[in-house]
Amino acid sequence: MTDLLHQPVPRRTLSISTVGGGRGWRHQLARNRYQLLGATLIGVGLPALVRSGLDFSLQGPGSLQNAVAATFLAMLTGAYLMRRMTAYPGVSTVAAVVPAFGAAYAVAIVLFFFARLDYSRFQFLTSFGLVVLWFGFVGLVEPRRRPRLLLLPFGKATDLVGSGEADWLVARSPSVLPEGLTAVVADLRADLSPEWSQLLAGAALAGLPVYHCKQISEAMSGTVDIEHISENNLGSLLPSSVYLRLKRQLDVAVAIVTLPATLAIGLLAVLAIWICDGRPIFFTQQRVGFRGRPFTLLKFRTMVPGGGEGCAYTQADDPRVTRLGRVLRRWRIDELPQVINILAGEMSWIGPRPESRELAEWYESEVPFYSYRHIIRPGITGWAQVNQGNVAEITAATGKLRYDFYYIKHFSPWLDLLVAARTLRTLLTGFGAR
Numbered sequence: 001m002t003d004l005l006h007q008p009v010p011r012r013t014l015s016i017s018t019v020g021g022g023r024g025w026r027h028q029l030a031r032n033r034y035q036l037l038g039a040t041l042i043g044v045g046l047p048a049l050v051r052s053g054l055d056f057s058l059q060g061p062g063s064l065q066n067a068v069a070a071t072f073l074a075m076l077t078g079a080y081l082m083r084r085m086t087a088y089p090g091v092s093t094v095a096a097v098v099p100a101f102g103a104a105y106a107v108a109i110v111l112f113f114f115a116r117l118d119y120s121r122f123q124f125l126t127s128f129g130l131v132v133l134w135f136g137f138v139g140l141v142e143p144r145r146r147p148r149l150l151l152l153p154f155g156k157a158t159d160l161v162g163s164g165e166a167d168w169l170v171a172r173s174p175s176v177l178p179e180g181l182t183a184v185v186a187d188l189r190a191d192l193s194p195e196w197s198q199l200l201a202g203a204a205l206a207g208l209p210v211y212h213c214k215q216i217s218e219a220m221s222g223t224v225d226i227e228h229i230s231e232n233n234l235g236s237l238l239p240s241s242v243y244l245r246l247k248r249q250l251d252v253a254v255a256i257v258t259l260p261a262t263l264a265i266g267l268l269a270v271l272a273i274w275i276c277d278g279r280p281i282f283f284t285q286q287r288v289g290f291r292g293r294p295f296t297l298l299k300f301r302t303m304v305p306g307g308g309e310g311c312a313y314t315q316a317d318d319p320r321v322t323r324l325g326r327v328l329r330r331w332r333i334d335e336l337p338q339v340i341n342i343l344a345g346e347m348s349w350i351g352p353r354p355e356s357r358e359l360a361e362w363y364e365s366e367v368p369f370y371s372y373r374h375i376i377r378p379g380i381t382g383w384a385q386v387n388q389g390n391v392a393e394i395t396a397a398t399g400k401l402r403y404d405f406y407y408i409k410h411f412s413p414w415l416d417l418l419v420a421a422r423t424l425r426t427l428l429t430g431f432g433a434r
Helices: 024-051 062-085 093-115 121-141 155-160 194-205 213-221 231-237 241-257 259-276 323-330 338-343 357-366 370-375 383-388 394-409 413-429
Strands: 148-151 167-170 183-186 210-212 282-288 294-300 348-350 379-381
Touching: 024 062, 024 121, 062 093, 062 121, 062 413, 093 121, 093 413, 148 155, 155 183, 155 213, 183 194, 183 213, 194 210, 210 213, 213 394, 241 259, 241 338, 241 348, 241 413, 259 294, 259 323, 282 357, 294 338, 348 413, 357 370, 370 394, 379 413, 383 394, 383 413
Parallel strands: 148 167, 148 183, 183 210, 348 379
Antiparallel strands: 282 294
16 A cells, blocks of 8 residues: 555545654655656666767757756656655555656647647657656565554444455553554543543644544545534535536546547447447436536447336346447447537536436435535546446445545546556456456
């Protein structure tokens, strides 16, 4: 698991490897500094030297100088993105390195393209490859210390014993604070005696983080316990209004840029459905979307006519799915018409999947604060989909809501970048397709 911050700030993401980091923030800073120094020398300086003919003054053409500056900034940006992405559950450095640096270098190239600046393709491509190899190597050889967590055996904290990539110690006496701890975990809502409360105070004075068990549970599972959300928790779930507006602009921009490819693939899908399965080509259904407003979701039809597509959970090897439909679902091509929903402002590329009106009404009657899920636009893909896949029963669907609430609570560009990267992996592996 990844780094858990020293101070629990509601808007931040808790993860698990720097719950104390072993040797503290100074060691972390030194380690990061050496990593960046190596990336600068190998990933930025080496390609520039080769491109300039081993001229250490780097007095090459202006395109090379521009590219050196841009790749240095892209390397720093990618390192920052990678650190933010590895703060989420189950994300290693090796898994985050390609999407983080791919996004940073891609943005740099796009800026150069639209600004009409000269740049060296050799510098960009070679720098990207070497930086990815460098940080991938660091991620493989870097020792991963399992955090050593002291748990106070009261309330719901006991449910955490043995969970996650951590070494758990159960406190037996309030008089002794073991050596070598990374953090202390307790149910801070439980009734603690003055002696146990004094132990927590002593841990804080010793510089050890003290976490509520719910924070650690979220950090390990990537879910939010919706059964115990209270009115006081809703403030921490409020998504950033600035990023909500920015994300809307990004959704439209990506939809426009990818529209030619979307149309080409979509036309082929239309012809294939018409020839193989006949009409209707499209499937439509009323779903509940942003701020609880109903909208008509569009998909390519993948089931036999009258098969009840969208009205019941799709099982593995569902007989209602046509042979062509299995191919479309495998590669998520059936979702392409939802680009129209995105351009209309009804959906986003990334967000909780929209539910049918009937299912949404059922959830609202059974799950407290379920309607809060509609505070952001639903998405074509989402945190629940890349972690859980498509669900086939009510109990699994209820579990999906815990992922949705985690996404809302940690709503950020870093989490969206992670979901996008995992979606690409899903397309390649077919994870969750039914």
